[in-house]
Amino acid sequence: MYPSDLSEQEIGRRQSLQALREAGINPYPAEAYPTNALSTDILANFKDDEEPKRAVCVAGRIMTRRIMGKASFFELQDSDGRIQIYLTRDTICPGEDKELYNTVFKKLLDIGDFVGVKGYVFRTQMGEISIHAEELTVLAKTLRPLPVVKEKDGEVFDAFSDPELRYRQRYVDLVVNNQVKDIFRKRTLVFSAMRNFFNERGYMEVETPILQSIPGGAAARPFITHHNALDIPLYLRIADELYLKRLIVGGFEGVYEFSKNFRNEGMDRTHNPEFTAMEIYVSYKDYNWMMDFTEQMLETIALKVNGTTELTIGDRTISFKAPFRRVTMIDAIKENTGVDITGMDETQLRAVCKKLGVEEDPSMGKGKLIDEIFGATSEGNYIQPTFITDYPYEMSPLCKRHRHNPELTERFELMVNGKELANAYSELNDPIDQLERFQEQLKLAEKGDDEAMFIDMDFVRALEYGMPPTSGMGIGMDRLVMLMTGQTTIQEVLFFPQMRPEKTVRKDSEQAYTALGIPTEWVPVLQKAGYLLVEQLKDLNPAKLHQTLCGLNKKNKLNLANPTLEAVTGWVTNA
Numbered sequence: 001m002y003p004s005d006l007s008e009q010e011i012g013r014r015q016s017l018q019a020l021r022e023a024g025i026n027p028y029p030a031e032a033y034p035t036n037a038l039s040t041d042i043l044a045n046f047k048d049d050e051e052p053k054r055a056v057c058v059a060g061r062i063m064t065r066r067i068m069g070k071a072s073f074f075e076l077q078d079s080d081g082r083i084q085i086y087l088t089r090d091t092i093c094p095g096e097d098k099e100l101y102n103t104v105f106k107k108l109l110d111i112g113d114f115v116g117v118k119g120y121v122f123r124t125q126m127g128e129i130s131i132h133a134e135e136l137t138v139l140a141k142t143l144r145p146l147p148v149v150k151e152k153d154g155e156v157f158d159a160f161s162d163p164e165l166r167y168r169q170r171y172v173d174l175v176v177n178n179q180v181k182d183i184f185r186k187r188t189l190v191f192s193a194m195r196n197f198f199n200e201r202g203y204m205e206v207e208t209p210i211l212q213s214i215p216g217g218a219a220a221r222p223f224i225t226h227h228n229a230l231d232i233p234l235y236l237r238i239a240d241e242l243y244l245k246r247l248i249v250g251g252f253e254g255v256y257e258f259s260k261n262f263r264n265e266g267m268d269r270t271h272n273p274e275f276t277a278m279e280i281y282v283s284y285k286d287y288n289w290m291m292d293f294t295e296q297m298l299e300t301i302a303l304k305v306n307g308t309t310e311l312t313i314g315d316r317t318i319s320f321k322a323p324f325r326r327v328t329m330i331d332a333i334k335e336n337t338g339v340d341i342t343g344m345d346e347t348q349l350r351a352v353c354k355k356l357g358v359e360e361d362p363s364m365g366k367g368k369l370i371d372e373i374f375g376a377t378s379e380g381n382y383i384q385p386t387f388i389t390d391y392p393y394e395m396s397p398l399c400k401r402h403r404h405n406p407e408l409t410e411r412f413e414l415m416v417n418g419k420e421l422a423n424a425y426s427e428l429n430d431p432i433d434q435l436e437r438f439q440e441q442l443k444l445a446e447k448g449d450d451e452a453m454f455i456d457m458d459f460v461r462a463l464e465y466g467m468p469p470t471s472g473m474g475i476g477m478d479r480l481v482m483l484m485t486g487q488t489t490i491q492e493v494l495f496f497p498q499m500r501p502e503k504t505v506r507k508d509s510e511q512a513y514t515a516l517g518i519p520t521e522w523v524p525v526l527q528k529a530g531y532l533l534v535e536q537l538k539d540l541n542p543a544k545l546h547q548t549l550c551g552l553n554k555k556n557k558l559n560l561a562n563p564t565l566e567a568v569t570g571w572v573t574n575a
Helices: 008-022 039-045 099-108 163-168 170-176 178-200 241-249 287-306 329-337 346-356 366-377 431-446 457-464 477-485 510-514 520-528 542-555 565-574
Strands: 055-068 071-077 082-088 114-123 129-140 150-152 155-157 224-227 232-236 254-262 274-283 310-313 316-319 325-328 386-389 411-416 419-426 470-476
Touching (some): 039 082, 039 129, 082 114, 099 129, 163 170, 170 178, 178 287, 178 477, 241 274, 241 470, 274 477, 287 411, 287 419, 310 477, 329 366, 329 386, 419 477, 431 457, 470 477
Parallel strands (some): 082 129, 325 386
Antiparallel strands (some): 055 071, 071 082, 114 129, 150 155, 254 274, 274 470, 411 419
């Protein structure tokens, strides 16, 4: 008996699976299948006059089928693309036994099944480059049907486009939506281009702890876990900054890391609680050097990934051609609001928030208030890459004071398409100043700011051993990939974005049915008929229920002994 929640197609595929086994064919063979070509390679390198014809061995999913008596065509999809396969009965079954074609291929294989094909490449009379199959091997039977996405004259029909389903079942999305694979191929190119850019300049890739006793390097709320062996709480890292700067103390000239970071915050089109960042720290540099470095890096990546610095996101064209515009934060606020906040204290800033309709609360200090004003009034207006520089001192606990104005810091954020992409400092290397900054953060935490930084005394100790002048930069890799692939939501560039748990349909246990006198074998049939709870059997028409169950037994070839009408009447009465 098959599970009650299976569709007619799913039952049919399980029956085909059993038939394959009965025919002596292992639907999930253990042996390696020695492929020697991909569809794209075959299509790109085909020559009509090539003799002998190129022999190939390919493998992939059956995506379409056209069966025409003794000959058939099907489309095979491998990791790179699709190619047509031409199959004839007498070629793959040269002897008397024609079952491989007549039964296995025509009746027991379905769309989505994995097969291996050995044969030679040729061009059909219709002009399509194809493979003439000489051998066909079953490699894996699929038990669920794929969504059938059809395309004609550039128009897509029955698209698998529901975001909820696509993100939850990314494995299906990748199979049926070819463009999705391209996004993730570009994602890999972005990472490799950035890594090469750093390596060519002699900087070293490193790894630092994900589980940290003190989360530091950013203002964010962490996820908390517990280490049983040490019996201590640990935090998933919110950034890797403090560990990387410890390595600069240790004597490395430049270090970088691609890190998985975790922040227990909201989720939206540009935020995921688990995200990938890259942070780099280079000694004897400042934030002016880092601005030049960052714009060169992004220009290089855009050219490597897309062959151009002009990228289209929605209806906007964004240019990554260096140099980028540079605007101080105070000038940016003035530019977008007409309000000059230079020299304002906390009370005055709260008045500005009220005037501009910016939300604030008592836990916010001066820095947080300025950040809120900028975020609400200005950030979204910077579409082309723009360095917002010289942040207020209170906003940047790990950053050096500005060389010309101690109220400010030597910091920049790179804004692209209205969102922050990168954040960078002339790093604070004065241990006394750093400790004072941490202590100020502690006061903010006491006021109720759950994103205030922890005090990391070991990091202060590291600075006391001496850290050279250093500039550091962090960049959100997921947002960068969004830009480089023209996507407007972060979920499109994550293989498996965080989702709410799937809703499950409530149904009673088998024991709840058997308590009514219902035989075990009929429980899945009742649930298949839609009676997931025994209370649903109350007041049913026994004759109608009897007819439904007998019909399902026959239709699905369950081979059960039909219950009597009297028995079904008893089930309904007992419910």
